[in-house]
Amino acid sequence: MNTSPSTTTGSITGTEWKPRFGVAMMSSLTTPKLMLERGEGCAVWDVDGNRYLDFLAGIAVNALGHAHPALVAAVSSQVATLAHVSNFFATPQQLELAERLCRISGAGERGKVLFGNSGAEAIEAAIKLARLNKGDGSRKRIIALTNSFHGRTMGSLSLTGKPALREDFLPLLGGIEHIPTTIEALEHTIDGTVAALVLEPIKGEAGVIDLPEGYLKRARELTTQHGALLILDEIQTGIGRTGAWFEYQNQGVVPDAIAVAKGIAGGVPIGALITFGDASDLFRAGQHGSTFGGNPLAAAAGNAVLEEIESAGLIQNATLRGDQLRDAIRAIDSPLIGEVRGRGLLIGVGLTEPVAAAVVDRALGLGLIINAPNESSIRIAPPLIVGDSEVAEFTDVFTRAILAQPTEAHS
Template sequence: MAKFLYNGIHMDYLQYSKEYLMNTYNHIPVVFTKGKGCKLYDVSDKEYLDFTSGIGVMALGHGNEKWTAAVEAQLKKLVHTSNIVLNVPVLELAKKITEISNMSKVFFSNSGTETNEGAIKLARKYSFDKYGKGRSTIITLDRSFHGRTMAALEATGEDELHKYFYPFPEGFRHIDITVESLEKAVDSSVCAIMIEAIQGEGGVNPLSREFVNKVFEIAEKNDILVICDEVQCGLGRTGKLFGFNNYDVHPDIISVAKALGGGLPIGAILCNKKLENTFNYGDHGSTFGGNPVCAAGAIEILNQISDKKFLENVAEKGKFVKEFFKNKSFKNIKEVRGVGLMIGIEIKGKASDAQRKAFENGLLVLTAGRNNVVRLLPPLIISKEELEKGLNIIYKTVESM
């Protein structure tokens, strides 16, 4: 195994990873030390093009100067207080995020899965308050991904991820993504339907307009809440502020995380007016949620991402990707899909093999689906030249497999 020279010392970090880290990730064999924009540098200073954004987190790329300055300034002032008191960045962030999302109130958490746990609790409490016990079922979709903690994992529509971990919390109903399955699944026990407008981990699957419209139509008719999990497809990724903005709908609850922190852990449950007084003292909480340092960074992220021109630019780069693949011939590629800079390339071979080969060619990509989709989530600030370079690498890599 390769030994690296780092700070003048030879270290075998890859061996460390085998010895000390639990085996939850099949790591790509690389150890990074720094990043700038869309580029990452390993311990030997080799450069890689990052088409992962740390799985949809580094929307503004690595080393964004304004974000760094905001975080640094807050680090020097106040790092943590607790939520029994208030701090300035979290109040400013609460105002900003509810205004730009057209929502009423927000609760801050630390990760996507924790945010979804809170969203599930919020939906159930709303229903309990209004209808009493027994109306607590949440409908979720085949191939969805909502996180790794027990309720969010049970909400996730992928049996393979469940098999060792029973028993799960009750009250989730997984359905195929068809109008018929949806209609069949709705009964008087249902309090919410949870969707990703564009599924990420499940293989980059944009939901059809017909299906999304039906979700909202059924929900409205039956006072069922719609939760949009925007952890991956939200915050500018698709060229709109939220993934659901690609459809003419507005949910009752939005969960966001990933890109909101710019690399620091923060998530947010946003709710509309109907739910603004559902949670009361003691119903939910978090020690770190709304941490002033994460919040200071998040304000800067939202300032940049919610800018109209910024979003138009992402949408334009999304079109560029579509154009790139339009006139290409495919041998190993089955389909290219996605919205904005959330791109899935379904291939005939194993996506993990393509990922390793792309890495050898200097490009970091993700996999998705059932190891049949190469997923690209480049930083949203990527230049057209970098985008074209990365697309050429992945196209050639897959087609030469």
Template sequence: MNTNDPADLRARHAAAFMPNYGVPPVALVRGEGAYVWDEAGARYLDLIAGIAVSSLGHAHPALAEAVSRQVATLAHSSNLFVNEPEVLLAERLLGLLGAPGRVFLANSGTEANECALKLVLKHGGATGRGYVVAAENGFHGRTLGALSLTGKASIRDQFGPFPIDVRFVPYGDADALKQAVTGECAGVFLEPTQGEAGVVPPPAGYMTAAREICDATGALLVLDEIQSAIGRTGHWFAHQHDGIVPDVLTLAKGLGGGLPVGACVGFGPAGTLFAKGDHGSTFGGNPVASAAALAVLDTIDRDGLLAHVRATGDHLAEGLTSVGHPLLAGVRGRGLWRAAVLTAPLAGQVQEAAQRAGFLVNAVQPDAVRIAPPLIVTAPQIDTFLQALPAILTEATQ
């Protein structure tokens, strides 16, 4: 068996894993900064960052040091005991949010959303509210609770019916949201920008309207920032663009910089809805994952990466806009979270052509290519992609 053969590794993957992912086209073996390498030695500029996860890129010294130090000190404690990194992380998140709240730490985004859903259901049970509102084309996870909130029929319907009454409205339509949210609604789940739908930002004023609608009816406003938070849009949290505070916020992905960590934050009364025993997680608050998250937050702050994301994100957007290729219709998104919108459903072909040219991007929708590089990516690195893009687009049409 040749373990240095990428094709061999992919064949072993196909034989050992369930077929839900298919067989990924590239076998990665190492990374450094914004680059990754496959087993054949080919280098790629990573413009997807593990689906907006690798905030600091690959092999960042601060992350490596924090994880190494913590795993050599205390690797796990469970929720039966308190460990200092989890407390420091919860305190740090509340400080960045600037509002009174309480934190639940989990391992992933879908688990953070499960926690949020249980908070909403407990709120509903206490106040006689029986249904939840979410957005069409929204994505909140694949466990059954989170999937019930996910407005994508292609991944949702085959696992229904769901025990939770969830009513879907068009994303960005404040009038439809107002009609759907009554005094009998327990909560509203929204993404400040819809990620899996193709990096679709809300219309101006939509998030403010959602906050006002929930205030007027008593429904809890839950913002899913699994992809959009931790500097991805140029602010710590995407809802800060709109100057609002949700009742519940969910986080994951970029928070751990590659280590599995999620968080659900309840603000005000929503932070104390749970009683002892209402929820739990064996690995939530794991010291190693918490240390990784603290290293991510410290590095973003110390290195001024929020300003860097805004500047390089604008540079990326301006560069995409100026490409002028017939396959490229435009660009949308904020910061280093963008979608190159196509004039034809050729995103898969663009992803493949980009890979052959040494760039990793993601065909998030048939007509949208997601670009979400590590927050440390540089303008010159982005320029190499922009310079190669016209040829990539042309190849994708052939």
């Protein structure tokens, strides 16, 4: 494994931090495998100076990688000027980011933005939006998909279609139903009693699972026909990750609202609900808000990241590098690789055996960070800045991790 001199003061090295983590941190978090200290580009270093190629990017958050000059400059300047003002006041950074999000999403002049601090908060706002779409009072149902993930707050968990995550917290919000991800189920379910359909264009936490061909277009047709909102969770798929600003743009669909977060500010916490057309008229003053939402520090970071993605051609890079990575993965001569899913730089590798965790551990031992969202899937989501050298390094290490025998010691 590559190493470099550590910049740690020496107070935390080796594994001595692990017992401290277990004492100080809530037990809902399992003890991590590494304590990371710094990053640069597509690489991070732990407290012992070991280098890792980061092909998870904070779970599709670090769009510009680590310590990108554009983000560093924007945050440094803004925190020295004005970091927070509450939602009693506006700032130029907030307004600029809202207008930028309306432009890149295609919401245009009829679009509106409601800022929060995370994807879960954006989903909470989306649930409120759905509840406001009552029509004559008959629209009371919100439909979501099985095996979906929308967050862990009580509202977003109510939408999440994973029973194992929900069962300890029942009862959750009423009026939410989960249906199988088939067009047949969609056609059977959507009617005049549905206020909204909420779904991920690609199911990220399920292992980067694509929707059936034509699903999103049929969802748009049915929701329009019955007056329901089509609300898309683009938290993981958005901000250039799939080779467009948002995945629905790849599929030629215009939603009523989208929940976004993750890649917007390159690691600075922010989330947003963006509405389109008539859906922008549903919220009235005082019905929702956030103390920190759209603060000038996070907004400045968001403007810097989005401007860099646009000016540096990183959306096009996501398509190019995603194709390279998929070709490289498919070229690995192993019966363990069953399928390669997703789009752009959101990649799911479906394994033929339930050994994803072991593969991820072997990769980590070889200096590569990837993720196993379930026992038979591997998720790969590198920064949008990834280039030829990182693709080559990934290909070498991932191939070794796939081909290694389970009993091999980590190197």
